Amino acid sequence: MFCGACISTVEAAVLRLPLVRSARVNLTTRRVSCVWAEEIGGKPADPVDILKAIAATGYRTHLFTAGALDESDTLRNKLLVAVGISGFAAANIMLLSVSVWSGADAATRDMFHWISALIAAPALIYAGRFFFLSAWNALKHGRTNMDVPISLAVILSYTISLWETINHGEHAWFDATVSLLFFLLIGRTLDHIMRDRARAAITGLARLAPRGALVVDADGSRRYVPVDEIKVGDRIALAAGERIPVDAEIVSGVSDVDLSIVTGESVPLPVGAGDELKSGGLNLTGSLMIAATATAKDSLLSEIIGMMEAAEGSRAKYRRIADRAAGYYSPVVHALALACFLGWGFLDGDWKHAMLVAVAVLIITCPCALGLAVPVVQVVASGRLFKHGIMVKDGSAIERLAEIDSVAFDKTGTLTMGRPRLTEAVDADDRDWAIATALASHSLHPLSRTLAEHAATPALGFEAVTEKPGEGLEAATPEGIYRLGRHGFACPGEPVGDEPRRAASEVLLPGDGVILARFCFEDLLRPNASAAIRALDKQGFATAVLSGDRIAVVEETARRLDIPLWFAELNPKEKVEACEKLQSAGRRVLMVGDGINDAPALSAAHVSMAPATAADVGRQAADLVFMHDGLDAVPMAIDISRRAGRLIRQNFALAIGYNIIAVPIAIAGYATPLIAAVAMSTSSLIVVANALRLNRRSEPDMPQRQVRPVLAGTRRTA
């Protein structure tokens, strides 16, 4: 569901039902909400009709379970209300302040100050609470963050202004206080919305994963059970094309299992009764009866999650750049303000004036621009990444991505598509093709799928095609028996001819014992994979492959992509160790991976990326998720993050430069509220304008892809 046409299609389909009172599609969260009648014409209404109606239009539906998404929605609304209220307060107080600055006489000035104070107080309490709470939390744990100087400046300046107002003073800082809050809240809200959008898109993908299995009871009856409720020993009927829900053992049946997402092994594995299966694998060709050997809680997946938690060392320690800056900034600023207070107090003897100067210093230096410097750049950067189909989970991922110097790739599903490609068809004429396609179209096996897609000639119409799981396909025709499959099955009599290609899989097509044709496959590289690796090389990144696949296959892939460093046959733990070894050698590693076996390494690396096709747990572990097939997302993401990093540093430089000019004025005691307001707004505007430059700069030197709505076609969820 991704455009206006979808909205009207779905809404029209649902509204056509007699029981539905109203229906509304939400395109952002990709949900439909309906109000329906409990009963029509005396009969109770069945809401399942709604799902059926939507399904009939070609969209898949899932029942929505309320969860974390709603909470973040309410937080967003709270932030928006706070922005609205502080904006209202800032505008009105500024109006009054302008009158004061243009020379109101004493009585009018006092009254305007009082009105300002009355407007500012509720706004501060309501809109400032986000900063106060966060600052309090940081202080309670003995840390400082950006919110500490913000809260301090806001509270102090309000108190002093109120005191000045009571004493008929000339200067009050209500406008500066409230507009500071207004600007900072905008930054905070943008930051929140950015993370929200990525999270919504990623949880949307997770909803597509199956969450149950068909359990066969002792009496033969079948029921659909959620994955969490499967018990050890339960028999599960697994049809071809389904994922293995829990670790299990095969009771009966033979099939091929695609473990690429679990172990990184690219070639499907033939399995039979008695074999162990790991959860997450995909059953390809035959139906199986399996017995659960572990519950979902104890399956491979939870083992991996345990490892991920253990591996999250470097990332938990990472401090956001803004917080690091605040760590240096706030002691300096607070010391400066204190020094001004004491200095003026002792030199001048006028403690009230000293206090005013100290507050002016605090307000002028208050990191208004600093508070905007980081989030605005990150929002612009994530918007740009979003346009290229790359989701960023939070701003710190952009900061970390800008720091890396090495890139480690998983092979299966990351460097490659995890889908085979036909490399060679030996001795295949048109007729052979027709036969092979006819056979292949009967199977779900990835090799068959590819063969059928390649068909140049129309397929022959075979009627009796049987699939021998784990071996191949067979068709009995008047002309004889045709078989398509691996060597031992296709021509049992023949000895294996020339050395089977090391990195490739092979499928033979014999007719009556004679090999008619031979099809060779290898794993298809991701589009733009070599261009992406070249681009990374050119920018001086070290690249490496960490794969769980066999040595020969990994070596071949690494050679084709010119990656000097590769490790094969790694288990998840060894992947983590490889990552950690690189990092302890002082390198900062970006891990790109998709499988369940990559998830711990994804958490261990400095920053990580996963394709949208990745396993759930892989996507959850990764900081960035890219939606398009092309691997050029990786250099592009790095490039955008680096430019964002540069802009953040520029913004800091601008903010500090402004302070160097403005602080002496404040220390000298010349900073009136008017000067503070002008200086503060200008510096904020400059910082925002600088951040927007990220949108204007030229594209990186990569093949251009058409910008299209993200998720188009891949998510027809209603």
Added chain:
Amino acid sequence: MNMLIYLIPALCLGGLRLAAFVWSLLSGQYEDLEGAAWRVLDDGDD
């Protein structure tokens, strides 16, 4: 000083604007910005 009388309607108007914003937020008008952009194009005659 008499000019100050204009302050009252000015502040009231500001308050109205704030109330309108809060109302629009609470009635869900910011829930689906992407969808709203598309709905403009829908004639409603299909």
